[in-house]
Amino acid sequence: MSKLVDMTGIEKYFPGVHALKSVQFDLVPGEVHALMGENGAGKSTLMKILSGIYQRDGGTLRIEGQEVSPKTPREAQDLGVGIIHQELSLMNDLNVAQNIFIGREPRKSFGRLDEAALNAQTAGIFASMNLNLDPRAPVGSLTIAKQQMVEIAKALSYRSKVLVMDEPTAALNDAEIAELFVIIRRLKAEGVGIVYISHKMDELKQIADRVTVMRDGEYVGTVDAADTPITRIIAMMVGREVNEEPLDVPDLGDAEVSLEVSGLSRGKEIQDVSFSVQRGEILGFAGLMGAGRTEVARAIFGADPRDSGEIRVHGQNVSVKSPKDAVRAGIGYLSEDRKHFGLATGMNVRDNIALASMDLFLSKGGVLNDAGMAQAAQSYIKQLGIRTPSDTQEVRLLSGGNQQKVVIAKWLLRDCDILIFDEPTRGIDVGAKSEIYRLLEELAGQGKTIIVISSELPEIMRLSHRIAVMCEGRLTGILPGGKNTTQEDIMHLATQRAAAMQVTGTLQ
Amino acid sequence: MITATDIEKKKPLAGLSESGAYQKLLAFASLIALLIGFSIASPNFMQTSNMIAILQATSVNGVLAVAATLVIITGGIDLSVGTLMTFCAVIAGVALTYLGMPLLLGVAAAIAAGALCGLCSGTFVAKMKIPPFIATLGMMLILKGLSLVISGTRPIYFNDTPGFDQISRGSLIGEVFPALPIPNGVLILFLVALAASYILGRTVLGRYTFALGSNEEAVRLSGVNTDAWKMRIYALAGGICGIGGILIASRLNSAQPALGLGYELEAIAAVVIGGTSLSGGRGTILGTLIGALIMAVLTNGLRVLSVAQEWQTVVTGAIIILAVYADMARRKKAG
Structure with a gap:
């Protein structure tokens, strides 16, 4: 033919x-x-x-x-x-x-x-x-x-x-x-x-x-x-091979549950999502595009409204209505789109790191304490290994990996101990990726709670202590991290559509 | 079987007039309310002579607002309509008074100059990808400067061109119906509006005007030469500003090179009050006309009531904010 x-x-x-x-x-x-x-x-x-x-x-x-x-x-x-x-x-x-x-x-x-x-x-x-x-x-x-x-x-x-x-x-x-x-x-x-x-x-x-x-x-x-x-x-x-160092899943035992989400829902995008994360844990969120992972993160962070659902931080029920509430509860969200939502690219490293914590640097009369900001910025530049000539370098001149570190520094300075990373390595080259991975592991080791959303399966498998998989707004399963979970297992859950989905309001 | 029970019944013409309908209605109701309010407040307001003064005052701003409407529907903005009007008036002055061209030729030269300047703005926006706000801001200043340079900063009078002042001030309608001495300027505004309305509703150019403002990338991917069409729309708007230039020059019987700044904002205000969306894709000429009338009635009515000029400006500003707020509130409710 x-x-x-x-x-x-x-x-x-x-x-x-x-x-x-x-x-x-x-x-x-x-x-x-x-x-x-x-x-x-x-x-x-x-x-x-x-x-x-x-x-x-x-x-x-x-x-x-x-x-x-x-x-x-x-x-x-x-x-x-x-x-x-x-x-x-x-x-x-x-x-x-x-x-x-x-x-x-x-x-x-x-x-x-x-x-x-x-x-x-x-x-x-x-x-x-x-x-x-x-x-x-x-x-x-x-x-x-x-x-x-x-x-x-x-x-x-x-x-x-x-x-x-x-x-x-x-x-x-x-x-x-x-x-x-x-x-x-x-x-x-x-x-x-x-x-x-x-x-x-x-x-x-x-x-x-x-x-x-x-x-x-x-x-x-x-x-x-x-x-x-x-x-x-x-x-x-x-089919590709994952040639990364094997993941070492720590035994967290009965470490405190720092974030607990139950019954989170919004329309078709998020349907009754419940999960919890422990102190020191890295929870990966896998799923295909449009599965609702970013939507879940934004709802937890208060960036988008939710129909229902409770969010508990360190056992306390918190009312998150806006990002401000989430930040006060210690939740930081690192958007996949750094240029739009994470960074003021025209400003320098120092200002970006201090951006979410300006109140720490306000002296009487509303004048900014520039020396304090510089000190904080320099300490994070050292701690996270941000490669920049100085803390007054404009952020847009840094590489993607270093920009990401600036965003991380911003939330660490704000004292956020629950960090949600949405596509943390998008637009970052391969070498810098493993550096970001190591940084996330260190943060978890220091007792931070980390959620990583990624569309790249190798990345999810490289990082996650546990893997939550979503499909069409539903959490279809949580798999253990490490060698026993294969990409095929994740893909099965990620393509598992509801057997009988409700038909909602097609004809208005 | 696929059914579409969600289809609304539409008016036969284009379906484009629908979107701004609510605000147009609101604007029209406001216009009537203003007219009634001012008539009650002052017996002088409803005089035929005053009504004609209002219409005369609407004519120039109305024509410029029609030009601005075209550009705004594409999702752009034109800040140069005011100084372009002046520039065209100066060109008419040069052609008629300095070069002694015949009346029609001089008028044509002014309108052609307007279209050419519009084409320049369109080129900056479409080809050079300069944001419309910046491109037309630059154009606004260039034209203001050129008007002063060409005229030697002095007004050019049309005393040697008999009949020029009649373009705006004469009354063809008054000759036929002596009871209705509506000036030609108003008639011209009406004709310009009618033509623009026809172009928007019934021609390919009009269709692309809406389409560009609605989703330019989709139009481009449909194989349309979006740049060329955008340039044509700016050129058309420029030509209409040229007509505005003739109108103002005729009314003053002179080209005043220092005039023009501020007209663009009044024109845009009329467009917005008339329900055209600044984000593009929606708008009507009728709405713009009503918007221009509201502004003229306000100015005139407040003057008849002896409200100080300063306060007239304050009220106009408040009206703009109210008009757009009403539209936003409705759209939010409609979801």
Whole structure:
């Protein structure tokens, strides 16, 4: 059979990163071909090359046998490739028909729009999808599932033969996923080839014909979806070796429980999460993107509201309504996005370290005690080994690892003994990573309580004394740290969707 | 089977007018309330001559506010509308008085100069990726300076161009209906607003104006040349400022090079009171007109009541904050 898409030897470089290493992928008409891999495996990059958003640095791309190099999304669309992005790219202030035909509105003379033709053509596409949706409904008023349908209709309106769906079910509930699958099966029957990127194992069995697995920017293999056990696919995904020093899980015995969270809930994002952490313990939070780990951390820290749930610190019930309350209770949160939430990058090291503790350095009359700040900053620079020429160096000039240490110093100075690290090594190079790991272990050794959220399994396994795994807002299990837990165990829990999820408010 | 029970019934035209509808209604109600309030407070207020004075006062600010509306819907801001107006007035003065061009040619030159300056702002924003606030702030100062340089800091009078003052001050309507001597300036504002409304609602340019303000990246990924369209919108806004320049020059029968600063803020205030979102994607010309009228009625009414000029400014500021607060409060409730 002729191939719709045939990609071979695809190479892609980003500054400092070899993102795709001789990757291959193909698609035949009327199949759903799932593309799997951990976060950062290169799936989205590969598909962005197919859809004209990125250009490849090597290899060949053939669409229906013709070698092509789409330079823009428009060129790819003209070649019959439509992509539905992970984050929906719709214009909420425009209506459904206007969104679908953006860029190719039916026109009359002098740039006037032919609104009637626009609505009629949209209605025609909906009819062919057997979809009952008003072309004039404002997109902002639709549910996420309906917006997804609009995206699909938009892609189809280009007469797409290839449809790339990047995690289409991430924001959908079960009923909505069922609707989506109905549409996908119909498209399949019409001979459209669908590339389906997803992390959810059970969906593969339901919808995919073939599965291609990628890891670290490399092609691992392509298998038949129906005949391949999920364990085999997971093994292909995580196959890399963990060549880190083995973790030494300390016996904490009956050390005091310093943080206890029970019944934490907020909407669909956090569903009845309960756990506790001991003094001196490192609790890892594993899970795939969107599992709700960051949401849990932000709710504990008071950065986002919560529907219900109790937080006890050192046995005392604390009312955390804002980050201020959390900090007073001794909880520090180190955001994954240091530049946005953790650091004032334009300010110097000294000011950043003192930022959360300005009241310590206020003398009478509200004047800042600069000498005191300098002393505190210098002591942490020494203690944490922050590599900076001086405490007056601007933070933005430091490396990622050293910036992270500045944030840690900030919370240590604030006397926080419960530290939540969200992706502590994101954007930090390999050498600095192990230094951060050692620092976290030292902090735990000094009796701090550490929570680490990470999307990198090796990192979780390297650090965690215990591993909490989340999937779709639920805590699906807590595994012991150390050699006896494998990446496969974690992945099983991370992809364990609720058997019968409640269908909540899809139709308002 | 997929059903969509969550679809609201929409008016046939575009569905774009919907979003700001509530505040437009609120603004309209405020306008009526102001009119009634001032009529009760002062018998002189409701005089035909005073109403016409209000409309005349609205015309220039109204035209500039229409220009500002276009740019604001794209998610940008235009701080240069005031000094661009002055610059165009000076260009008209140079063309008509110094170069002795025929009336129509001089007017066309002024409007073309406006469009060209708008295109410059658009280029700074779209191609050079300078934030609109900064790009148009720079443009505002450049144009203020150029107006002074070109005119030699002296007003240019249009005494040699008969009929020029009639562009704004004459009354075509009054010739037909002597009871309604509505000045041409108001008629021109009305025509500009109508045209802008049509462009926004019915043309590709208008569609992209909303789309850019709603989600520029999505528009770009849909294969639209977003830079080119953005430049066109700024150019159109610039051309409309050129019309504003003609209006003010005609009304004063002179190009006053020192004028212009502060007009941009009044224009933006009218846009905001009229329910256009400063974050882009939503807004209407009708709302902007009502906003401009509210400001003119306020100024005029307070003057009729002999409230000191200083206090008029204070009240205007308070009205802006109230108008936007009302919109925010509603949106929060709607969730």
